[in-house]
Amino acid sequence: xxxxxxxxxxxxxxxxxxxxxxxxxxxxxxxxxxxxxxxxxxxxxxxxxxxxxxxxxxxxxxxxxxxxxxxxxxxxxxxxxxxxxxxxxxxxxxxxxxxxxxxxxxxxxxxxxxxxxxxxxxxxxxxxxxxxxxxxxxxxxxxxxxxxxxxxxxxxxxxxxxxxxxxxxxxxxxxxxxxxxxxxxxxxxxxxxxxxxxxxxxxxxxx
Numbered sequence: 134x135x136x137x138x139x140x141x142x143x144x145x146x147x148x149x150x151x152x153x154x155x156x157x158x159x160x161x162x163x164x165x166x167x168x169x170x171x172x173x174x175x176x177x178x179x180x181x182x183x184x185x186x187x188x189x190x191x192x193x194x195x196x197x198x199x200x201x202x203x204x205x206x207x208x209x210x211x212x213x214x215x216x217x218x219x220x221x222x223x224x225x226x227x228x229x230x231x232x233x234x235x236x237x238x239x240x241x242x243x244x245x246x247x248x249x250x251x252x253x254x255x256x257x258x259x260x261x262x263x264x265x266x267x268x269x270x271x272x273x274x275x276x277x278x279x280x281x282x283x284x285x286x287x288x289x290x291x292x293x294x295x296x297x298x299x300x301x302x303x304x305x306x307x308x309x310x311x312x313x314x315x316x317x318x319x320x321x322x323x324x325x326x327x328x329x330x331x332x333x334x335x336x337x338x339x340x
């Protein structure tokens with residue numbers, strides 16, 4: 134007899150009258166699903182290096198409105214803000230009424246200077262960090278290999294990613310960055326590129 138593994142947790146396994154010899158496969162599969170579910174955004178329960186069960190990151194589902202709070206509790210949640218995007222909110226402890234709601238982040242995406250050969254966006258992150266992203270049409274770029282970063286306020290590159298707009302982007306480019314006389318990085322030159330393709334880019338830097 135072939136046992137088909139279950140792909141989700143079943144709360145009624147094992148049943149109150151099941152024999153372990155009969156329900157063992159389902160029982161083990163259930164434990165596996167609990168392990169996988171808990172491992173998401175947590176250190177695995179059997180990790181021997183880090184502290185098992187600790188959070189690795191937190192995902193906040195978008196709320197239609199901020200959840201109410203009672204005395205002695207606060208709420209941390211994400212909510213859509215008009216003319217912005219999902220933002221992080223904090224609601225203080227309440228009482229007879231909901232606690233005061235505070236918008237913690239003001240993250241927004243801005244369209245950058247219009248360039249005929251490039252679609253450009255940028256945003257800011259805490260700590261004087263700027264993020265540039267978009268797509269550069271290199272065949273139409275002035276030097277055929279240059280992507281620009283308006284607004285030109287970045288002084289240091291933290292991380293970057295460039296990828297050919299292709300179904301099989303096998304060529305990883307070599308990248309150099311251009312600084313102006315004021316020390317600001319305004320562009321990247323891509324070498325060893327896939328000829329004839331546009332390139333997606335993501336660049337993170339300090340202001």
